[in-house]
Amino acid sequence: xxxxxxxxxxxxxxxxxxxxxxxxxxxxxxxxxxxxxxxxxxxxxxxxxxxxxxxxxxxxxxxxxxxxxxxxxxxxxxxxxxxxxxxxxxxxxxxxxxxxxxxxxxxxxxxxxxxxxxxxxxxxxxxxxxxxxxxxxxxxxxxxxxxxxxxxxxxxxxxxxxxxxxxxxxxxxxxxxxxxxxxxxxxxxxxxxxxxxxxxxxxxxxxxxxxxxxxxxxxxxxxxxxxxxxxxxxxxxxxxxxxxxxxxxxxxxxxxxxxxx
Numbered sequence: 435x436x437x438x439x440x441x442x443x444x445x446x447x448x449x450x451x452x453x454x455x456x457x458x459x460x461x462x463x464x465x466x467x468x469x470x471x472x473x474x475x476x477x478x479x480x481x482x483x484x485x486x487x488x489x490x491x492x493x494x495x496x497x498x499x500x501x502x503x504x505x506x507x508x509x510x511x512x513x514x515x516x517x518x519x520x521x522x523x524x525x526x527x528x529x530x531x532x533x534x535x536x537x538x539x540x541x542x543x544x545x546x547x548x549x550x551x552x553x554x555x556x557x558x559x560x561x562x563x564x565x566x567x568x569x570x571x572x573x574x575x576x577x578x579x580x581x582x583x584x585x586x587x588x589x590x591x592x593x594x595x596x597x598x599x600x601x602x603x604x605x606x607x608x609x610x611x612x613x614x615x616x617x618x619x620x621x622x623x624x625x626x627x628x629x630x631x632x633x634x635x636x637x638x639x640x641x642x643x644x645x646x647x648x649x650x651x652x653x654x655x656x657x658x659x660x661x662x663x664x665x666x667x668x669x670x671x672x673x674x675x676x677x678x679x680x681x682x683x684x685x686x687x688x689x690x691x692x693x694x695x
Contacts, residue, residue, distance in 0.1 A: 443540040445539060446480030447571040453481045454516055456524035456533075459491040471689035472525045472563055478689070479571060488515035489656065496533035498628050506544040513553055521570065522560040525685045527592025528628075528661045530562045535595055547571065562592060563685050564601040570662060574604040579692040581611030585654040587645070588683075589661040590616045590623050602660055609687060618648040626667040638667075646671035649679055660677050660684045 453476055457469035473483045493508025514520045524530045534557045542550030551593065567573055573603050585607060592598045623630060639689030645668050650656050657672070658680050659665050665681035672679050 444659070446572050447659045448476060449480035451571075452480045452519065453521045453566075454519035455483050455485045456516065456529070457485065457523050458488065458524055458529040460529075461525060461662055463684070464666075468525050468662060468683045468685060472523070472684070475563075475685060476523065476575060477577060477691040478580055479567075479573070479689075482508060484519075486515040488518075492505060492529045492532045492537075493540070495538065495628055496531060497532065497536045502540055502543060505536070505540050509540050509544075512537065513541075513549075513556060516560070517552065517556050521566065522556070523563050523566045524560070525563045525683060527562045527596040527598055527662050528663070529563075530560055531591040531595030533557050533560045537579050548571060549558055562596050562598050562660065564592075564597050565596075567688075568601040568604060570688060574687050575608040576605065578609040578688045579611055579689055579694075580609050580687045580690045582655045583613045583615055583653065584656045584658050584682075584687065585615045585617045585649060585652040586620070587617060587624065587649070587657060587659040587664060588621055589659055589664045590627065592660050593621055594693050596660050596678050597599065603659075604625045604634055605684070606658065610692075612687070614653050615652045617652060619644075622648075624664050626664050639671075642667050642671045646675065646677065650675070650677040656682045656687075658684055658687060659681050 442558045455469060455473060476483050488511060490511050491508050492512060493505035494549035519544060537557050538550055538554040541553035586602060606612060623641060624645040625638035631638035662683055668680040
């Protein structure tokens with residue numbers, strides 16, 4: 435497999451590929467710039483991107499808190515929306531991880547093996563955008579330009595559930611002009627954790643404080659991650675402490691090219 439393309443911007447490694455955008459409900463409601471950047475990036479690499487209008491929440495919040503029956507509706511909706519696609523790509527390690535590691539269990543429990551097999555097949559074709567770029571398209575240089583100091587927070591779900599590994603680092607290191615600064619205790623949770631922050635607010639606040647102090651210590655201009663809710667949690671502390679570090683999703687950096695504002 436080729437990992438670094440000579441010029442991904444011109445090679446268009448995704449030419450002829452049809453990709454379904456799994457925007458995720460949090461991005462759709464609060465961070466629309468992220469799915470927009472995902473489309474921009476994938477189209478620049480030659481992919482034809484479609485947005486299935488049926489999609490809704492992946493149901494992770496229900497499943498994480500034990501409301502399995504209530505989560506089944508989201509699983510069925512995901513199946514209807516995405517089953518016809520060979521590639522399903524989302525800008526969230528958390529939601530992609532939930533699809534791959536919760537949907538099959540929920541489907542088999544509620545509807546048996548026949549539906550469970552269909553759900554498992556769709557889940558196996560669902561990718562976080564970083565692993566789609568590296569593992570499927572075979573590129574790390576996506577033609578991005580971002581002349582800033584950046585530190586990267588690997589979210590818990592992207593590392594431990596979706597298991598995207600070092601792919602975000604590979605992609606960031608290939609961005610022209612970007613100065614990637616190591617984040618101390620990078621894989622330590624930020625305290626968001628879906629409903630964890632609601633059930634354990636004091637512990638969550640303390641964890642976010644630790645993470646924010648580590649981010650501020652790097653002197654970075656931007657804090658980057660592959661999940662916007664982690665960025666939301668950490669940037670809340672950074673804003674209150676006037677640390678001057680701006681949050682940005684990984685794909686927004688990768689979509690940025692020379693000449694963009």
